Amino acid sequence: xxxxxxxxRKRPRSAASIFQGGKTSPHGCDRERRGxxxxxxxxxxxxxxxxxxxxxxxxxxxxxxRELVISIGDISVTYPSLHAELHKTRTRGCEMAYEAHQxxxxxxxxxxxxIHPEICRLYIQLQCCLEMYTTEMLKSICLxxxxxxxxKGKEPCGPPKILDIKVEESSEVPILEDMSSPTxxxxxLWQVSTDIENTxxxxxxxxxxxxxxxETMPLPLKNQDMAPKHKIIDFLVT
Numbered sequence: 001x002x003x004x005x006x007x008x009r010k011r012p013r014s015a016a017s018i019f020q021g022g023k024t025s026p027h028g029c030d031r032e033r034r035g036x037x038x039x040x041x042x043x044x045x046x047x048x049x050x051x052x053x054x055x056x057x058x059x060x061x062x063x064x065x066r067e068l069v070i071s072i073g074d075i076s077v078t079y080p081s082l083h084a085e086l087h088k089t090r091t092r093g094c095e096m097a098y099e100a101h102q103x104x105x106x107x108x109x110x111x112x113x114x115i116h117p118e119i120c121r122l123y124i125q126l127q128c129c130l131e132m133y134t135t136e137m138l139k140s141i142c143l144x145x146x147x148x149x150x151x152k153g154k155e156p157c158g159p160p161k162i163l164d165i166k167v168e169e170s171s172e173v174p175i176l177e178d179m180s181s182p183t184x185x186x187x188x189l190w191q192v193s194t195d196i197e198n199t200x201x202x203x204x205x206x207x208x209x210x211x212x213x214x215e216t217m218p219l220p221l222k223n224q225d226m227a228p229k230h231k232i233i234d235f236l237v238t
Contacts, residue, residue, distance in 0.1 A: 108123075127217075
């Protein structure tokens with residue numbers, strides 16, 4: 001007679017019991033969805049704040065450039081120092097305009113989708129700043145051209161003309177009409193001509209960027225861009 005098994009056999013675990021530990025409760029899924037949604041909203045708000053700050057800085061840069069343009073031709077300002085400030089401010093302004101457009105296009109979303117009101121506001125502000133920027137560049141070109149024309153009229157064709165050859169008792173130096181050397185005048189004219197060419201190039205680039213901005217802006221703003229300017233100003237104020 002055979003002996004009975006000394007131990008009890010273990011039942012095999014069912015498939016349900018095997019995969020039971022891998023299940024996630026519905027409450028856990030909801031928490032994950034809420035967490036990912038809040039992270040996305042935080043990143044969007046952060047990108048929006050960065051873009052808003054950049055547009056404000058570009059607006060300040062345009063105002064600074066405007067103040068420098070007004071100084072062109074002022075006798076109290078030396079042109080070499082003004083030339084350096086104009087070039088630095090204009091170059092930085094162009095860089096900020098490109099960066100602001102890229103950041104704004106990245107957060108605007110689909111063209112015909114729902115647009116955040118702050119994004120619409122930034123589009124209008126950037127457009128107005130670019131329009132003002134190109135206007136100030138055009139003003140700079142006109143003032144530089146006038147300065148160039150005025151300087152060419154004073155360009156000496158020969159040795160400095162002596163107005164009075166009489167030597168007074170207290171002086172041994174004759175009075176001269178213009179103490180500027182021909183080399184200084186030529187250097188000044190070359191610098192002004194170079195500034196005009198560079199400003200014309202930057203103005204063309206900013207006008208192209210303005211056209212691209214109008215093409216990529218949300219559809220409601222494209223329709224509003226055809227409206228009178230006072231309606232856009234009312235939108236900015238509200």
